[in-house]
Amino acid sequence: MIQTQPQSAHIYTDLNAIQDIRTLGKDDKNAALMEVAKQFESMFLNMMMSSMRDANKVFEEDSMFNSPETDFYRKMYDDQMALSLSGQQGMGLSQVIYRQLMTNYGDNKNDAQQLDQGKLFDRRARSPLSMVAxxxxxxxxxxxxxxxxxxxxxxxxxxxxxxxxxxxxxxxxxxxxxxxxxxxxxxxxxxxxxxxxxxxxxxxxxxxxxxxxxxxxxxxxxxxxxxxxxxxxxxxxxxxxxxxxxxxxxxxxxxxxxxxxxxxxxxxxxxxxxxxxxxxxxxxxxxxxxxxxxxxxxxxxxxxxxxxxxxxxxxxxxxxxxxxxxxxxxxxxxxxxxxxxxxxxxxxxxxxxx
CATH class of the missing domain: 1.10.530.10 (Lysozyme)
Structure with a gap:
């Protein structure tokens, strides 16, 4: 069975992605909020991948395969990879963002599951100790x-x-x-x-x-x-x-x-x-x-x-x-x-x- 894809960006060069989400919001506001959440997650993934690339640049200085053209196409690949990952299961960040957006902007925001920010704060505060001897x-x-x-x-x-x-x-x-x-x-x-x-x-x-x-x-x-x-x-x-x-x-x-x-x-x-x-x-x-x-x-x-x-x-x-x-x-x-x-x-x- 052919699945109908929501009108959102699946290619990072699609400049009409935002307009597609706005159009989707007229018919299904909650679905549009999910697409917005995925866009935010893709931005986060892109920043994370860029940081990883920057951390490894020191190993590329003397490489014969390194060039501005390589950097350009690698950046294109990373942008598309981040968008594709967020469009699938992703890291789960889009679900967190979606619940928060639903609380404030969803059609059924009164029934939306509240995001327990207190637990997130506690987990962040405790996590460093798990790596300590x-x-x-x-x-x-x-x-x-x-x-x-x-x-x-x-x-x-x-x-x-x-x-x-x-x-x-x-x-x-x-x-x-x-x-x-x-x-x-x-x-x-x-x-x-x-x-x-x-x-x-x-x-x-x-x-x-x-x-x-x-x-x-x-x-x-x-x-x-x-x-x-x-x-x-x-x-x-x-x-x-x-x-x-x-x-x-x-x-x-x-x-x-x-x-x-x-x-x-x-x-x-x-x-x-x-x-x-x-x-x-x-x-x-x-x-x-x-x-x-x-x-x-x-x-x-x-x-x-x-x-x-x-x-x-x-x-x-x-x-x-x-x-x-x-x-x-x-x-x-x-x-x-x-x-x-x-x-x-x-x-x-x-x-x-x-």
Whole structure:
């Protein structure tokens, strides 16, 4: 039986390929999205093959068979090979791209299988250890245990910022500044912020982990906290800008925004606070005081939905804001830090009971 091929590019020199996909999209949008996914996969395969060719060029320098004409025809062969591979079973990358495209653009996008980006992130984070010798892994784990022990000694200082002790409360940052690291590790960041997220989360009707995930996104796990030119922390964990309604201190920094779908850099004023507790409290007040955020709070939303609700309400200009918060909430980085925090709390409670 003769199989009917979809109208897509099977020869890389076919300049009408994009138009064919557009025509196919009028009749079957989902099929067109699959062809787009295959095109992206072919581009990736082509880049990979080009890198492999470049890595072997050193062996061709003195070859009598090497010439510009050989390079030209080899490039043609690689282009066609990449397109042919993606048109068949390929590497599976097209299926991943297709599921993501279906989620956003498919005719039945509500029924599309969601791409678990958290698992992809975890796999990428863990994969290098599979190539390390067992003895090296043991040494690495010992080093990490020593670092964790040292961080455990630092956590009381982080917790003092949460309680608003006199040692942690300082003058709010002001003037111009930049973004700098204020927390050594994601674990320290979570240990300091999560207790406050529990308090405001209960008040807002939002899962605390969702609040921490948003703060992690806004600050890069505390590596890009807004600080003034004196290095004083603004304790602005949620990227809240200082508009005409804000009467407190402010810091002007360069930030990334999306205008008409394009990422641009802008200098903008941001709110500054004298403590972590003040910063998180103002975050709760900010959401509660705006009508547009009422669909995001008071709904008992989990981390998988909270970011999308904020994005829909216009909290950020990033079109992937909700997806990024969801991915962070599912990552091993956040969940491991929460497990460690609970374990430390249980250990501390056991010692107090004894």
């Amino acid at each position: 067992p003895s090296h892994v043991t040494a690495l784990n010992a080093t990490m245990d020593a670092v964790d022990a040292e961080l455990h000694q630092l956590r009381p200082r982080a917790q003092s910022a949460v309680t608003g002790s006199s040692d942690s409360v300082a003058a709010a940052a002001s003037g111009s500044g930049n973004k700098g690291q204020q927390f050594a590790t994601p674990a320290e960041f979570v240990a300091a912020l999560y207790p406050l997220a529990e308090k405001v989360g209960a008040e807002l009707g939002v899962e605390p982990k969702a609040i921490v995930a948003q703060a992690a996104l806004e600050t890069g796990w505390g590596k890009y906290m807004i600080s003034d030119d004196q290095g004083r922390n603004s304790f602005n964990f949620f990227g809240i800008k200082a508009d005409s309604r804000w009467q407190g201190e402010r810091v002007d920094v360069i930030t990334h925004e999306y205008r008409d779908g394009l990422a641009v850099k802008e200098r903008a004023p941001f709110r500054s606070y004298s403590s972590m507790e003040e910063g998180v409290r103002d975050y709760a007040n900010f959401l509660q005081g705006a009508e547009r955020y009422q669909q995001a709070i008071g709904q008992n939303l989990g981390a998988g939905h909270y970011g999308y609700a904020l994005q829909q309400a216009g909290y950020a200009t990033d079109p992937q804001y909700g997806a990024k918060i969801q991915r962070i909430s599912q990552s091993s980085t956040l969940n491991s830090a929460l497990e460690q925090l609970r374990a430390d709390a249980a250990l501390s409670g056991g010692r107090n009971d004894g």
